[in-house]
Amino acid sequence: MKTPYLLPVMLVAYLLLTMSATTPKAYSIGDLAEDFSLKNVDGTIVSLSDYKDAQGVIVIFTCNHCPFAQLYEQRIIDLHRMFAPMGYPVVAINPNSPRIIPEDSFEKMQERARLKRYPFAYLFDEEQTVYPKFGATRTPHVFVLDDKRVVRYIGAIDNNAEDPNASTQRWVENAVHALMRGEMPNPHSTKSNGCTVKKAPPPAPAPAPTPDTTAQKSR
């Protein structure tokens, strides 16, 4: 081979191409949510399929550190308390990389869940493979799934992060009530603020192998 770098470059290029090809397209309204299995703060593995007897599932991507998520924390607890008995439990997932935000580590998640007595599963998306499938871009970010686990609502919990009493639109509540009546949530998608999901930096690429000096001399 004329250049010793050709093979590693081709290999890296191939890997990059295949990696980008497998980046999932985010869920839209009407998409079926795939099953997932993630570690819960109580040490067990929890899967979406564990909730097969539920009428629906309120998946909420949230975390410890984000002030926005903290403002919504009580409302997330309240949603579970209100709707779990009616067959719509909350499943919270932390999508962030603790390498970027140490406060979002699994141990810290356990601490917070214990402190605030979370009544719902608080799962750790350790490999960061679940949040891209959903298309969660910030915390908190809600995905309400119906009885077939089809995504029926995506977005914010309500229209006032600062003051729960001042919110005039309780979107997730309305969405779940709509599903209970056999109707489609309206609106089905809302926009909101929040902290961006912190993706772990890619591992440093393996250095290219040192060129064979004898091969170079013979060129």
Added chain:
Amino acid sequence: MLSQNVVPCNVFFNILCLMSLMLHPFRPSLVSIIFAAFLCGSPFLRAQNFVVYDNLEQLQSRISRAGDTTLVLNFWATWCQPCVEELPCFDELRAYYGTQNVQVVLVSLDFRSQLEKKFIPFLNRYRLKSEVALMADQDLNTWIPLIHEAWDGAIPATLVLKGDKRLFKLGKFDDLEELETFVRPLVKDSAAFLGKKMNCMDLSGGKK
């Protein structure tokens, strides 16, 4: 709309303050006391200018005041670390182009209720040079799509306007060169490229 136009205190005023105190050591006149008190005054005097927009109409009226000048709106918040990290790049952009060509407004989505506790102390610590505004309208789902249809509400986000042309970026600018390259197509008579491939945080002198 709440507008806080407070004179920023700086070293010059501190010196004047000391001088005025020394002027009448034994027979301080009322005038000099008031003058000294005003200059040396409370931390309130050190506040940085900013404006609070209560709704989208007020923000839009600021947008229309830009006229034909390029307007850069950066949406950020004190609680958003990537947002804070890129702020010095916007100050640098503004300094380089000059406000005749490019106006920069740093629109914060901080909460009105945290004005005294978080927002003002942050501004005093960071001393931003660009125009600062706080968008207090909490009904984000209503006004976010009106800023740009591609915006899902996550910050940082930057909108550049000139006349009826718009450019929108979701996410952070890593360095000054990236920001300048983005804004340039909408800057009139853009002269020499600043071309500083400097990390935004390095521009602030490492202020944290």
